[in-house]
Amino acid sequence: MSVGLTGHAEWDRIKKRLRAELGEDVFTSWFARVDLEALGDGVVHLSVPTRFLKNWLQSRYRDRLMGLCQDEFGGVQQIEFTVRSAIRPRGPGAPEAWTSPAPQGVAVDHRQIKVPLAQAARLVLDGPAPTSEIRLDDALVGSPLDPRYTFASFVEGRSNSFALAAARRVAESRPGESVGFNPLFVHAAVGLGKTHLLQAIARAAKDAGRRVLYLTAEHFMYRFVSALKAQSAIAFKENLRGIDLLLIDDMQFLQGRQIQQEFCHTLNSLIDGSRQVVVAADRPPVELETLDERVRSRLGGGLLVEIAAPDFDLRRAIVSNRVVAARRLFPTLAVSEAVIDFVAENVTSSGRDLDGAVNRLAAHAQFSGEPVGIETAETALRDLLRVREARRVKIEDIQRAVCKQYNVSKADLLSSRRTRTVVRPRQIAMYLSKTLTPRSLPEIGRRFGNRDHTTVLHAVRKIEDMIKTDRGFADEVEVLKRQIDS
Structure with missing residues (x-):
């Protein structure tokens, strides 16, 4: 049957939604001259001025139009496009x-x-x-x-x-x-x-x-x-x-x-x-x-x-920029600096993949209601993460990375100094030595200024407890671990 005034009013609402979703330029290019011709038997008949426009809408926007028509008309099962007569x-x-x-x-x-x-x-x-x-x-x-x-x-x-x-x-x-x-x-x-x-x-x-x-x-x-x-x-x-x-x-x-x-x-x-x-x-x-x-x-x-391919600094800037943009749509989105570092460090293929990574993290946060942590990011982005070759981590590599991260010297790390700025990095380095290498506690103690194995065990348990109770600290240690293991 032909569409009455009600049908045209509903089609006008569909066009308004398309204009809001796609922007003025895209809407004007592809939808401004699409007309509703008829509606009946679960079929929406749309007319367009050119065959190119018909093919373009069928290949790019059919699903979106179907969803909008079902919302407005109800019971729609099919959309058919016809090309209007070239001249009147x-x-x-x-x-x-x-x-x-x-x-x-x-x-x-x-x-x-x-x-x-x-x-x-x-x-x-x-x-x-x-x-x-x-x-x-x-x-x-x-x-x-x-x-x-x-x-x-x-x-x-x-x-x-x-x-x-x-x-x-x-x-x-x-x-x-x-x-x-x-x-x-x-x-x-x-x-x-x-x-x-x-x-x-x-x-x-x-x-x-x-x-x-x-x-x-x-x-x-x-x-x-x-x-x-x-x-x-x-x-x-x-x-x-x-x-x-x-x-x-x-x-x-x-x-x-x-x-x-x-x-x-x-x-x-x-x-x-x-x-x-x-x-x-x-x-x-x-x-x-x-x-x-x-x-x-x-x-x-x-x-x-x-x-050229983006370096780490550019990838990190892109991720940060996209997170800020995502927060405009999802104000409650919480992505820590550690997670941003993780994404920039591991998604290295292209800027488009970085966009996709942020979209996935935002979707996870929206649907699950949980904050985005390193483990969540690793699961959500598994197919985007770069493939790494397994390598043998050395205690010297761990000490070097920890010293750089916390701005302490290796001499301080191996010394008997007990200030907080030295003790915490030392404990983290011992913990990472235990988790990333096959070395025994006594051997790790010897490599940290000839310390007793009980000191190493205390450091490992201390860091494990902090990781369980402090999400920010857990992300910090996880990023450091992946940097060492990369």
């Missing part, structure tokens, strides 16, 4: 050529495009249009920008500082201003921040009023192939060359001889016209074997910047 019937006296403005909120060339009526009838990219116009907006709709990916949220470290400086320079330049390098090519392994930087550039430049287009290579290929099928490739390329800043992500996925040739022509046209191009890939241009040699040469002629 022409009314009496309609002109043979219609005017199409650029889409609102999309950073593209805002010049008017004249499309012959015969050609407009074949445009598969068009959405529904008023009887007085035919829209070409889908041809240059960019990939959505994640609202989290800004310069403010990008954590700087030694491995990415150069890439960040170059990105800021591009974002802050004025239209037509030479930045000294064009194109900017950023390459790095998965999860190290390439997409974050490109979207931060796009957002900052767009906020400054520049005409910006951010696309993944996959999205670019789809747009160009669709334009070819619609016989609107010339208009597509002309509009693409009219922007101020083009950003292409995941360049390693650009396929097809003709597409690569057209991309190379577009690249040359933009660069020769002092328009900035930024490209990201998982390896440098010379290693992108599937790309045409001319494309690789052109990309390699600009500034190549590599983002």
Whole structure:
């Protein structure tokens, strides 16, 4: 049955929830032109203006839409998408050529495009249009920008500082201003921040009023192939060359001889016209074997910047930053400095894995209602923790680590001094010697200034009791233990 006024009111509430959850940019790109057509027999019928949008929603957002529709309508078992007619019937006296403005909120060339009526009838990219116009907006709709990916949220470290400086320079330049390098090519392994930087550039430049287009290579290929099928490739390329800043992500996925040739022509046209191009890939241009040699040469002629794997300091800063962000959603989230150190020390693959680690810890704290300790973190992050080779720990290694941690000298550790600043580190070192090495109590005593084995036993029991009663101290000792054992 057709949807009545009640159904439309409920659909409006669904769209409001999507806007709040996904942010204005993502909502405008993917959901603003989705309409509710019918509802009945447990099926929600939605219409969209393009086949690309239909495929995108089906692959990326079907489950979320299903959940929202079940909340609002109840009893929904299926969602079906249909593509609306490319154009509406022409009314009496309609002109043979219609005017199409650029889409609102999309950073593209805002010049008017004249499309012959015969050609407009074949445009598969068009959405529904008023009887007085035919829209070409889908041809240059960019990939959505994640609202989290800004310069403010990008954590700087030694491995990415150069890439960040170059990105800021591009974002802050004025239209037509030479930045000294064009194109900017950023390459790095998965999860190290390439997409974050490109979207931060796009957002900052767009906020400054520049005409910006951010696309993944996959999205670019789809747009160009669709334009070819619609016989609107010339208009597509002309509009693409009219922007101020083009950003292409995941360049390693650009396929097809003709597409690569057209991309190379577009690249040359933009660069020769002092328009900035930024490209990201998982390896440098010379290693992108599937790309045409001319494309690789052109990309390699600009500034190549590599983002290296994050060191411990950067990983720790990322984890701390993400914990602060998580606390905005879960105010009761308690993650100690020791746990932050543990995550930074052991999750070493990528920044994306660090994000995932914090999300898991936050979920555990929310669902269990328990504080996050080292043991909890180890269990929750088991598949992310780096694989270590077992090695033989020496008492000298333990003494060296304890001295560094508590800022005492080895001479003090082995001396007869009884001050608290020396006794506690000495007891911890004896405890770790007992738990991490196969040495006997008498032998450990000898290695700590010829002490009696009863002294070592007292130290071990003292530390064990403190670990049982003091969560912070337990985490402190656990982190120290893992540092020694790494």
